[in-house]
C-alpha cells in the first residue's frame with residue numbers, strides 16, 4: 001500500500017506573514033520528527049509560490065485549491081494548472097463542494113480541470129460527497145457514484161486522488177459514523193476498479209470533513225481510507241501534525 005496522504009486545505013485563509021509562519025512551523029516539526037505519511041498543504045493561490053519555496057527539500061508538498069481547464073488565454077482572474085506547476089505546486093484540489101456551490105462547478109468542468117492538471121503534471125485531488133438531504137434520502141452512494149463517473153477523466157488512476165467529503169460534515173464538527181465512512185470508501189473503491197481496472201485499486205481515497213486530532217486515528221484506520229483532507233485543523237500546526245502522526249503505516 002502507498003503511504004497515507006494528509007492534505008491541508010487552507011481555503012481562503014492565509015496572509016503572507018502568518019501563512020509563512022504556519023508553513024515554517026510545519027517544516028520545522030517535520031524535519032525534527034518525520035511523520036509516517038505524505039504531507040501536502042494547499043494555501044490560497046497568492047501563497048503557492050512562496051510556500052513552495054519555504055517547503056523546498058522538506059518533503060512537504062504544496063498544492064492549490066483550483067485551476068482552470070485551459071493552459072492559457074483570455075480568462076481574467078483564472079489560474080492554469082501549468083501556472084501552478086510553474087509556481088512549485090505538485091497537486092491541486094478540484095471540485096471541492098465549496099466551489100461546486102459558490103461557483104456552480106459541474107462534474108464536466110471538474111473533469112476538464114482534472115484532465116488539465118494531469119496534462120500539466122499535477123496530482124488532481126477530486127472531491128465528491130453528498131449533502132445531508134441526499135444522505136437522509138438514502139441517495140448518498142448514487143450521488144457519489146454519479147460524481148465519480150462525471151468528474152474523473154480517463155487516465156485519472158495512477159496519478160489522481162479522490163477525496164470523499166460529505167458536504168454536511170465540512171466545518172460542522174459532525175462526521176459520518178465509522179461504518180458509514182467505510183461503506184462509502186468501499187463503494188468508491190468498487191467504482192474505481194470497474195472504471196480503471198487494477199490501477200483503480202491503487203488510487204488513494206481520502207476522507208474529509210471535520211477531521212481533528214481526536215478522531216483522526218479512528219478514521220485513518222478504516223479500510224480503504226488512504227488519508228485525510230483537512231480544513232480547519234490544517235490551520236493550526238500542532239493539530240495538523242497530530243493528525244499526520246495518526247496516519248497508518
Ligand code: 13P
Nearest residue numbers: 009170171209210231232
Ligand atoms: P473541515 O476539516 O474544516 O471540516 O473542512 C474539510 C474540507 O472541506 C477540506 O477540504
